[in-house]
Amino acid sequence: MAAIKLNNIIKNFDKTEVVKGIDLDIKDGEFVVLVGPSGCGKSTILRMIAGLEQATAGEIVIGERVVNDIEPQNRNIAMVFQNYALYPHKSVKENIVFALRRLKVDQDEIERRLKEISEMLQLDALLDRKPADLSGGQRQRVAMGRAIIREADVFLFDEPLSNLDSKLRSHMRTEIGKIHNKFGRTSVYVTHDQVEAMTLADKVVVLHGGHIAQVGTPMEIYLNPVNIFVAQFIGSPS
Ligand code: ADP
Numbered sequence: 137m138a139a140i141k142l143n144n145i146i147k148n149f150d151k152t153e154v155v156k157g158i159d160l161d162i163k164d165g166e167f168v169v170l171v172g173p174s175g176c177g178k179s180t181i182l183r184m185i186a187g188l189e190q191a192t193a194g195e196i197v198i199g200e201r202v203v204n205d206i207e208p209q210n211r212n213i214a215m216v217f218q219n220y221a222l223y224p225h226k227s228v229k230e231n232i233v234f235a236l237r238r239l240k241v242d243q244d245e246i247e248r249r250l251k252e253i254s255e256m257l258q259l260d261a262l263l264d265r266k267p268a269d270l271s272g273g274q275r276q277r278v279a280m281g282r283a284i285i286r287e288a289d290v291f292l293f294d295e296p297l298s299n300l301d302s303k304l305r306s307h308m309r310t311e312i313g314k315i316h317n318k319f320g321r322t323s324v325y326v327t328h329d330q331v332e333a334m335t336l337a338d339k340v341v342v343l344h345g346g347h348i349a350q351v352g353t354p355m356e357i358y359l360n361p362v363n364i365f366v367a368q369f370i371g372s373p374s
């Protein structure tokens with residue numbers, strides 16, 4: 137079980153408060169999308185869940201544990217970054233399985249998961265290549281594979297599709313939906329793209345200036361925006 141709870145989370149950078157008291161309940165297996173304009177605090181919230189930033193105040197609970205003082209590598213999460221952050225000198229295969237070696241997963245199990253995931257993401261033919269010899273979409277799939285293969289309790293995504301052209305973006309959106317249906321892991325997905333939010337989410341969290349403006353299903357938010365900000369943001373083309 138890996139429900140996530142944020143209890144009155146605040147984050148200051150120097151004296152500036154950028155996350156201003158966020159309360160959020162994410163159910164086990166739920167796909168939650170944090171959406172909002174650039175600078176509203178999406179990445180900061182995700183990085184606090186991941187443990188890459190410390191909350192200034194408030195409590196973060198993953199599963200049964202308060203994780204504020206737990207190191208990122210011990211939180212049982214996998215994260216996909218906007219810029220993919222692949223190891224340039226390692227092959228696709230090594231990029232994907234690297235973390236498993238550190239986690240001491242045995243070799244047969246590594247091979248089994250690699251086969252399953254490289255088939256699913258159509259990476260079979262690319263396993264010996266280096267990241268520099270891949271297209272943007274292919275790199276994105278490697279980053280996705282590397283995250284999925286760990287079978288972590290929680291997947292975190294920070295604008296994973298924003299560097300892709302619109303056709304690939306819509307293809308990968310479908311792929312991410314399929315991956316979620318297959319693995320069913322609790323997922324927190326950050327984007328500034330309303331279409332991504334509305335198509336992927338079980339639950340959408342609209343952020344505005346470090347506050348939650350509205351939480352609801354895509355339909356609830358689309359049909360009943362609570363204020364002008366939400367109405368304009370969700371209604372405007374991305
Ligand atoms: P988003 O992901 O929604 O675009 P961020 O969470 O990246 O927004 O940033 C929220 C605010 O916090 C922005 O004003 C940004 O400039 C500021 N910020 C983010 N990271 C840092 C940092 N490491 N140091 C100082 N300010 C930061």
Ligand code: MG
Nearest residue numbers: 178179180295
């Ligand atoms: Mg961001």
